[in-house]
Amino acid sequence: MLKFKFLLWMMPRLLQRAVNTKPACAKYVAGKTLEFQIQTLDKVGRHFRIQHGKVTSFAGLTKTPKFTLTFRNADRGFKILSAKDGKEAFLAALHDEDLFISGDFVEVLWFQGFTEYLQPGK
Numbered sequence: 001m002l003k004f005k006f007l008l009w010m011m012p013r014l015l016q017r018a019v020n021t022k023p024a025c026a027k028y029v030a031g032k033t034l035e036f037q038i039q040t041l042d043k044v045g046r047h048f049r050i051q052h053g054k055v056t057s058f059a060g061l062t063k064t065p066k067f068t069l070t071f072r073n074a075d076r077g078f079k080i081l082s083a084k085d086g087k088e089a090f091l092a093a094l095h096d097e098d099l100f101i102s103g104d105f106v107e108v109l110w111f112q113g114f115t116e117y118l119q120p121g122k
Helices: 002-021 023-029 074-081 086-095 105-118
Strands: 034-040 045-051 054-059 067-071 099-103
Touching (some): 002 045, 002 054, 002 074, 002 105, 023 105, 034 074, 034 105, 067 105, 074 086, 086 099
Parallel strands (some): 034 067
Antiparallel strands (some): 034 045, 067 099
């Protein structure tokens, strides 16, 4: 559970660093406003906001996310979110029902594109 919570706490810092150090990433998020959350089935999680080129997160969940990523449990969530092959891990998690996605799938795809900037060399 602690690894999952720590990863969720670190995620906006890593994403913001990508915005600050990679001009293509800064361009990607420019003008974007998005609020979403990542949680487990037992409602442990954080919500995130992307606005004015800044990425922030807050403890707990929000009532109005554009989308929600819900993991079966914290252990599976950590393994999937920290996997080196992110897209494949997400697809496998969806197939294995370790991950459930609700909300606006267009925004989910946009977010997937944003996380690509966390990879070295992008």
